Amino acid sequence: MTPGMRRAFLLVAICAGALAAAGCRRDGCVGGDDGHCLPPSPCPALHTPAICAVSGRLKLYPVVDASARAPGAKALAAKGDWVLENDRVRAVLDLPEHPQGLAPTGGTIIDLSPIDAKGALVGDQLNGVYQGAGVLPRDAAHYDSVERYDHSIAPTAAEAYVAVVFRGHLEGDSRVTVVTRYELRPCEAGLRVRTDVYNGARDANTLALTDGYFWGDRTLLPFIPIAGAGFLTPDLDLLHLGDAWRSWPFMAARTQSTPEVAYAAVSCDHDRGAGFNSTTLSAAGVPLMTTLAGDGLSFERFILAVPGPGLAPAVTEAMKVRTSVHGDAPGVTVTGRVVTAAGPLDGRDGRAASLLFYEPAPGGDPDDETKRVPRTEAVPAADGTFQVTLPPNRIYRVQPYAFGLAASAPSSLAVADAPVQAGDITLARSGHLVAIVESAPGERATFAELVLIPFDAPAASAPGPSLYGQFPGCDPMLGPPHGGSPACNRALTTNGAFDLLVPAGHYYVYATRGPFASLDRREITLGPGDEAAISLLTQAIPNMVPAGTLSGDFHVHGGASYDSSIPDQDRVMSFLSSGVDVIVATDHDVVSSYADTLATLGVGDQLIVIPGVEQTPNILWFDVPGQEFPKTLGHFNFWPLAVDDLAPRNGSPWDELREPGQMMDDMESHFVGAGVRQMNHPWSETKLGRDQGFLRALGMDPRRLLTDPSNFAGTVLLRTPGKTKRNIDFDVQEVMTGASRRDWLRYRTLWFSLLDQGYLRAGAANSDSHTLSIERVGYPRNLVFGGHSRAAFDRERFDADVRAGHMIGTNGPVLDATIDDASGALQRPSLTAPFVPGKAPVLTVAVTAAPWIPVTEIRVFVNGALAKTVDVSSSFASAKHFDAVAPSVRVAVPLDATILPERGDAWIVVEAGLHQDLPPDTDGDGLPDLADADLPTRPASATDSRFDLEAVAPGVWPTAFTNPFLLDLDGGGWKAPLSP
Numbered sequence: 016m017t018p019g020m021r022r023a024f025l026l027v028a029i030c031a032g033a034l035a036a037a038g039c040r041r042d043g044c045v046g047g048d049d050g051h052c053l054p055p056s057p058c059p060a061l062h063t064p065a066i067c068a069v070s071g072r073l074k075l076y077p078v079v080d081a082s083a084r085a086p087g088a089k090a091l092a093a094k095g096d097w098v099l100e101n102d103r104v105r106a107v108l109d110l111p112e113h114p115q116g117l118a119p120t121g122g123t124i125i126d127l128s129p130i131d132a133k134g135a136l137v138g139d140q141l142n143g144v145y146q147g148a149g150v151l152p153r154d155a156a157h158y159d160s161v162e163r164y165d166h167s168i169a170p171t172a173a174e175a176y177v178a179v180v181f182r183g184h185l186e187g188d189s190r191v192t193v194v195t196r197y198e199l200r201p202c203e204a205g206l207r208v209r210t211d212v213y214n215g216a217r218d219a220n221t222l223a224l225t226d227g228y229f230w231g232d233r234t235l236l237p238f239i240p241i242a243g244a245g246f247l248t249p250d251l252d253l254l255h256l257g258d259a260w261r262s263w264p265f266m267a268a269r270t271q272s273t274p275e276v277a278y279a280a281v282s283c284d285h286d287r288g289a290g291f292n293s294t295t296l297s298a299a300g301v302p303l304m305t306t307l308a309g310d311g312l313s314f315e316r317f318i319l320a321v322p323g324p325g326l327a328p329a330v331t332e333a334m335k336v337r338t339s340v341h342g343d344a345p346g347v348t349v350t351g352r353v354v355t356a357a358g359p360l361d362g363r364d365g366r367a368a369s370l371l372f373y374e375p376a377p378g379g380d381p382d383d384e385t386k387r388v389p390r391t392e393a394v395p396a397a398d399g400t401f402q403v404t405l406p407p408n409r410i411y412r413v414q415p416y417a418f419g420l421a422a423s424a425p426s427s428l429a430v431a432d433a434p435v436q437a438g439d440i441t442l443a444r445s446g447h448l449v450a451i452v453e454s455a456p457g458e459r460a461t462f463a464e465l466v467l468i469p470f471d472a473p474a475a476s477a478p479g480p481s482l483y484g485q486f487p488g489c490d491p492m493l494g495p496p497h498g499g500s501p502a503c504n505r506a507l508t509t510n511g512a513f514d515l516l517v518p519a520g521h522y523y524v525y526a527t528r529g530p531f532a533s534l535d536r537r538e539i540t541l542g543p544g545d546e547a548a549i550s551l552l553t554q555a556i557p558n559m560v561p562a563g564t565l566s567g568d569f570h571v572h573g574g575a576s577y578d579s580s581i582p583d584q585d586r587v588m589s590f591l592s593s594g595v596d597v598i599v600a601t602d603h604d605v606v607s608s609y610a611d612t613l614a615t616l617g618v619g620d621q622l623i624v625i626p627g628v629e630q631t632p633n634i635l636w637f638d639v640p641g642q643e644f645p646k647t648l649g650h651f652n653f654w655p656l657a658v659d660d661l662a663p664r665n666g667s668p669w670d671e672l673r674e675p676g677q678m679m680d681d682m683e684s685h686f687v688g689a690g691v692r693q694m695n696h697p698w699s700e701t702k703l704g705r706d707q708g709f710l711r712a713l714g715m716d717p718r719r720l721l722t723d724p725s726n727f728a729g730t731v732l733l734r735t736p737g738k739t740k741r742n743i744d745f746d747v748q749e750v751m752t753g754a755s756r757r758d759w760l761r762y763r764t765l766w767f768s769l770l771d772q773g774y775l776r777a778g779a780a781n782s783d784s785h786t787l788s789i790e791r792v793g794y795p796r797n798l799v800f801g802g803h804s805r806a807a808f809d810r811e812r813f814d815a816d817v818r819a820g821h822m823i824g825t826n827g828p829v830l831d832a833t834i835d836d837a838s839g840a841l842q843r844p845s846l847t848a849p850f851v852p853g854k855a856p857v858l859t860v861a862v863t864a865a866p867w868i869p870v871t872e873i874r875v876f877v878n879g880a881l882a883k884t885v886d887v888s889s890s891f892a893s894a895k896h897f898d899a900v901a902p903s904v905r906v907a908v909p910l911d912a913t914i915l916p917e918r919g920d921a922w923i924v925v926e927a928g929l930h931q932d933l934p935p936d937t938d939g940d941g942l943p944d945l946a947d948a949d950l951p952t953r954p955a956s957a958t959d960s961r962f963d964l965e966a967v968a969p970g971v972w973p974t975a976f977t978n979p980f981l982l983d984l985d986g987g988g989w990k991a992p993l994s995p
Contacts, residue, residue, distance in 0.1 A: 044211035045311030048182055048192040056176065056198060057209035057315040058283035060340040067202035072102040073167040075177035075199075081660045083107065085128035087138035087274045088574030088583055089234075091115065091605065092126050094661040097163060097179050099199040099206065103130050104320050106206050108179050108197055111158040113663040116229050116577060116604070117296075117633050118145035119671065121663075122158030122181035122195065129204065129276060129320045137322045138274025142229045142577040144318065146195055146210050148222040150256055150298070152634040152645075153187025155227075156195065156210075172201045190215040191222075204332050205319025207283075213311040224314045225290050225300025226280065228268070231578035232702075233497040233785055235268040235278065236482060237297050238326055238389070245373065245389025246483035248293045259291040264343075265333040266292065266299045267326055269392070271482070272498035272580045275323030279333040283315040283340045294485060295702065325369060325394030331404040346404035347430050351437030353399040353415065355444040357544055360399035367445055367516045368422065369394050371414045371483065372403060375427075381412060382425055384484070392483075407432040417442055418518040419480025419492030443519065446541025449548045450513040452526045456552065459511035462591035463528050463553060467491055467504045468966045470521040470538065472953050489788060491518050496788050499585040503788030507588040509616070519543045523957075526551035527967050529594030529793055530827045531559040531566075533899040534867045534963055554899040555594075556865055561831055563802040565813070567597035567822075568793050570629070570652055570695060570749065570781035573609070575602040575665075579785040583612045589784075590622055593793035596805055597813070598622065601629040601652045606665040608658045623808050627654030629695065630670035630678050633705055637674070639712065640727060649709025651675055651745065652693040653682045655810060674731070675709060679740035691814050693747040693779060698761045698942065710765055717768035718941045720993065743774060746818045751780035751795045751826065754970035757945040760934065763976075764942050767879035770922055770979055773991030775846045777817060778924075778978050780824025794968045795826035800843065820846040820978030827868035827964070830975035831861040832925045834910070834982070842980065849920075849981035849989035856910040856982075862887065862927040863903040866894035868973050869960035873906055874926040875914065878992045881933070882914045896963050910982075920989050921982045928974035929961075 043054035076098050083098050084090040085105060092098070092107040099106045105128050109121035116123075124144040129137045146156040158181040169175035178198040185191040191214055198207040214220045230237060238246050241263050249259040264287055267279040280299050282288040290298035301314045317336050321328040334346040353360050353368050360368060374388040375381030390411065393401040405411060407430060414425040422442045428435070448467075454460040469490055473479065480492035489496050489503035493515060500507040506515055519541050526535045535551040560566065572579040573586040579602075581589075587609050590598050600607045608626040613619045629652050635645040659666035668681040679692055699708035706712035713728035721729030721743075732743040750766050751759045766778050780795035800823075801816040803809070816822065821843065823830050833841040835857055836850040864870045870891045875883035890904035908914075915921055934943040951970050954962045964971060983989040 043209070043313060044192065044194040045213055045313050047213040047215060047311070048194050050182070052194065053180065054194055054196040054209040054211050054313065057196065057207035058317050058340055061207065061283065061317060061336060062173065062339060067172040072100060073175055073177060073199070073201050074098070074100045075163055075165045075167065075179070078107065078661070084660070085126055085136045085139040087128070087140060088607070089142060090126045090128070090139040091664065093663040096125065097161070099177050099179065099197065101199055101201055101203065102134070103202060103204045104128065104199070105130060105136060106197070106199065109663070111161060111181065111183070114669055114671065115664065116143045116145070117155065117227055118143065119152070119155050119186045119634060120158045120183065122156065122161070122183065124197070124206070124318065127278070127318070127320045129322050131322050137276055140235060140270050140274065140276045140580070141278065142231055142234065145227050146193065146225070147227055147298070148185055148191070148212055148224050150223070152636065153185065155186045156183055156193040157186040158183035158193070176200045188216060191220065204321055205317055207315070207317055209313060209315045211311060211313045214306040214308060217308050219305050219307045221303060221305050222312065223290070223298070223300060223303045224312060225298040226316070228297040228299065229577060230268070230294055230296065232295050233578050234580040235270055236294065236485060237266060237268045237292050238392070239263040239266050239292050240388060240390050242388045243385045244292070245371070246485055247384065251291065251293045251295065256291060259293070260289065261292065262287040262289045262302065264288070264337060266297060267329040267333060269326040269329070270323060270580065271495035272574070273582055276320055277323045277326055277329035278318070278320050279329040280316055280318045281333050281336040281340070283317060284313065286341055323394070326392040327394070327401070327403045330391040334404050334406070344407050344432070347407045347432060347435060348402060349405055349428070349430060349435045349437050350400070350402045352439050353395045353401065354439045354441055356441060357444055360395060361445060361516060367417050368442060369416045370401060370440065371416065372405060372411050373414070374409060375412050382414070387412070405430050413437070413440065415440055415442055417445070419482065419489065420478065420518070444544035445516040446519050446543070447546040448513065448515045448517045448524070448539070448541070449546065450524065450526070451550045452508065452511045452513070453550065453552045454528070455554060460528065460553065461509060461511065462588055463508055463511060463526055464589070464592040465506045465508070465513050466525040466527060466967055467493070467517065467522045470523055472955070491520065493517065497580050497786050499582045500588070500787060502581070502786065505788050507585060507592055507787070509588060517541055519545070523966060524549060524551070525963070525967055526553045528553045528555070528592060530865055530868060531556055531594050533865065533897065534967065535897055536963065556899055556901045559829055559863055559865070559901055560798060561800060563804070564798050564800045565596040565803045565805065566594070566793070566796045566798055567599070568595050568782050568796045569599040569693060569747070569779055569817070570601050570752070570783045571598055571792060572602055572783070572785040573600070573607065575605045575607045576785065577603050581786055583609055584616070585787060587612045587616060587618070587622070589787055589792050591618060593791070595793045595796060596623060597625065599625045599627045599652065599654045601627045601654070603629050603631040604664050604667055604670060606656045606658050606667045610658070620805065623805060625655045625810060626658050627652055627656055628667045630667070632670050632673070634671045635704060636672050637712070639714065644704055646712045647706045648674055648712055649697070650695040650707055651678060652695055653686070654691050655687045655814065656685055657687050674736035674742050676735055676740040676742040676744060677737035679744060680737035688811050689814060691747060691817055692745040693749065694745040695749050696752040696758065696762070696783065697748060697765050698758065699752070715765065716941045717764050721772060721774070722995070745776060747777045747779045749781055750778040750976065751824050751974070753783050753790050754794060754826070754968065756950060756970070756972040759974065760945055761942045767876070771879050771991060771993045773994040775979070777820035777822070777846060778824060778976065779822070780826065791968050794971055795824055798823040798825060798829065820844055823975055823977055825975035826968070826971050827973040828862055828864040828870050828927050828975040830925065830927045830977060832977050833859050834980055844978040844980050846978065846981070849983045851983045851986050852910065858908040858910055858923070858925070859905065860908065860925055860927065861903065861905045862975070863901045864891065864973070865901055866898050867896040867963045869964070870928055870973060871930050872927070875908060876924045876926070877914055877921055878916060883908055915982070915984065916992070919992055920984050921992070922979040923982065924979050925977045926974060929972055931972070931974070
């Protein structure tokens with residue numbers, strides 16, 4: 016018997032076995048894609064109701080204008096994409112040439128919005144759903160072509176459908192063909208989907224056919240109803256993904272913000288779905304199986320979207336699907352009401368309550384999270400009523416939550432096979448806070464922020480608020496931490512008024528309008544049902560910022576980013592409440608501008624938004640010596656750009672499989688005028704194997720010259736992967752990103768290394784804010800000098816000053832530094848204007864800070880080494896935190912032989928803020944390693960100089976830094992200390 020005959024005999028023998036039959040079917044395209052095969056209609060056991068009339072709402076049409084986009088910043092339908100729509104849902108499938116996110120091509124669900132009972136689109140909250148047959152980028156589906164089938168006009172509803180079919184192969188192996196059919200029928204709340212895969216390779220393949228749901232961490236909260244899970248998810252590790260592999264009857268997800276949408280996915284041709292589930296990425300599909308050469312498999316599922324709030328609406332629909340396709344007993348409707356001891360639930364300012372329904376854990380503790388089986392979650396309506404669907408003939412436990420904590424002991428509920436009226440579930444009454452914030456005595460503030468913290472720091476062992484164990488760190492949790500106001504322990508206003516439900520407790524309440532305004536604080540105690548009415552005053556501090564200076568944050572995210580869900584209006588309100596003048600909108604892979612929101616709020620004269628993008632590669636592809644997995648090559652911001660809401664990604668070029676220099680080349684034709692290129696968080700850690708820091712991915716050692724031929728990082732940085740730009744040809748490097756003190760010290764070391772070698776890049780300070788609460792807009796920010804104003808804003812000149820380093824980075828203190836040159840003129844930091852200093856040059860440093868932001872010293876760095884420290888603590892120690900007068904100091908530092916080098920030229924960077932030693936390099940990578948014990952935490956005493964700053968901007972270590980002065984000491988032209 017020949018080898019070929021043996022393979023054929025083995026294949027026939029395996030296919031004859033009942034257990035392998037599903038993997039050897041030859042219907043549809045599982046026997047290979049000849050270009051004409053067609054996957055059959057998915058989920059045939061899911062019957063369209065006979066009473067459903069075929070209406071004009073069953074449509075298939077291409078996107079021709081922006082009206083195809085549903086509400087919500089995540090809606091990204093582009094011209095030419097295909098829309099499937101009925102009376103309950105609108106789905107958008109992107110063309111193969113429109114890749115998004117983790118998918119190497121289009122052919123994915125890019126938008127999925129429910130339609131409410133009034134026929135209105137609710138909104139889209141999906142980043143995208145794409146297909147793959149494994150966990151690596153090479154295993155993703157790569158689609159080449161698309162076909163459409165319009166059978167919307169049919170004799171009966173059961174025969175009517177519209178469908179789109181995509182044909183392609185696996186990204187890493189064109190011999191493995193992939194064909195996916197998306198189908199929509201009348202009256203159904205979602206898409207029927209079938210994917211056929213054929214192994215045309217010569218060898219056996221182990222495939223895990225799944226849909227990838229890219230949640231992105233801060234958006235939808237996924238849920239699977241199995242023991243020890245629910246909303247709880249295991250940590251993902253690419254080396255040990257098998258540890259996170261689970262099977263489940265369905266997967267669902269709920270939003271944290273508006274538009275309120277719930278999603279679910281149910282396998283139709285397998286009784287249970289399989290995959291892994293996390294807040295970053297979920298893979299939902301069929302169990303891992305081996306396909307021999309010439310073998311194939313298919314996966315059918317129903318993916319639905321329904322209006323929220325909470326998870327219950329999606330779970331109800333998912334259970335109906337399982338009843339139809341798998342014969343599950345029909346779910347039982349359970350209704351009830353959440354009340355307080357005083358009567359109906361108070362529905363003001365968001366939902367303070369939710370209910371988790373679960374089957375008790377076996378053994379002694381029925382509430383053991385590792386063993387109980389969560390079934391659904393309900394968010395009560397404003398009047399407290401709720402409705403859920405549960406499997407029949409079981410006992411359940413109901414755990415009420417309020418403000419992210421268990422609100423009372425769980426109760427038991429028996430569910431037979433008939434509807435159940437659960438009655439009233441009583442919670443303790445909330446407190447009620449009414450606050451007025453004024454910008455001057457007797458004058459209401461417009462945009463302001465309210466922050467609450469517990470009066471006493473919670474004990475380390477005390478349970479903290481969270482969303483069912485996810486996203487902890489808020490205390491109190493007035494709303495979901497990644498949603499709109501109120502979020503975490505913060506709220507925003509447009510008219511100076513706040514009306515908030517607050518858990519009973521003892522709190523400090525702060526009013527803030529950013530680091531250049533005064534702070535106010537009140538102490539309140541609220542018992543259940545108590546009401547507190549307070550007034551707070553936060554005034555702009557005069558003369559804080561030098562004339563002709565604008566503050567700008569060049570790295571912010573809103574709901575269009577795959578890892579953010581804050582609504583656009585709250586995002587813009589947060590900008591205005593922080594006192595930032597200029598924002599560069601840098602959503603991940605999507606150009607955005609907030610133009611509609613600025614117009615709606617009427618604040619175009621108060622805030623300048625420059626459209627931009629953060630190019631964020633997600634596909635692992637770049638090999639680094641000694642690394643087991645391929646890399647992505649960091650995150651880069653680009654601006655100014657134009658927003659094109661009919662183009663994929665709103666006009667941003669695709670950024671995958673590219674080195675940064677190639678990305679820069681690709682972006683060149685997209686700039687509106689002269690562009691700015693910024694390298695973000697250069698040493699940021701990886702997330703699910705994706706490298707967020709470019710220099711970390713390369714393993715750059717700041718002690719080594721980039722020109723050293725044996726320096727891999729230097730070789731990559733200095734090469735030109737495309738036509739013109741080297742990988743190092745960015746204009747700006749983030750030196751501060753967010754509040755991390757540890758990151759700042761590492762990023763500064765990398766920046767100093769580049770400056771020392773003559774690679775002059777402007778140093779920036781940005782918030783990288785994705786939320787209202789977890790990161791704060793404007794902490795830090797940049798102060799761009801050069802005669803700028805909002806009223807006469809010149810974007811070209813502003814961006815030119817950014818590229819030239821005519822700016823200060825700060826998370827609180829305001830720093831102004833000058834050096835006199837040979838002509839007697841005062842020079843400020845600049846990358847483009849080296850100068851010859853005077854005969855006895857003097858560095859003059861002026862520092863100002865709001866009275867609640869502590870400052871103790873000025874530091875002068877010469878050629879990367881600390882050359883001088885000046886103690887200025889006495890000028891700031893007596894500041895009264897709630898005054899509207901800023902303490903300040905002016906210091907003259909002679910630049911004599913004790914500071915300047917004996918030979919060669921020099922560059923000088925000045926810092927001001929709290930004292931900071933350079934931590935040791937404990938792991939030998941050339942970067943300082945700040946111990947956890949040295950990271951900022953809440954001070955024990957309210958009299959501590961950092962107490963109020965830590966309450967308003969947790970983690971911030973007050974620091975301001977200049978860009979470099981370039982001193983041509985010998986008059987022969989400036990040369991970097993380590994230049995050849």
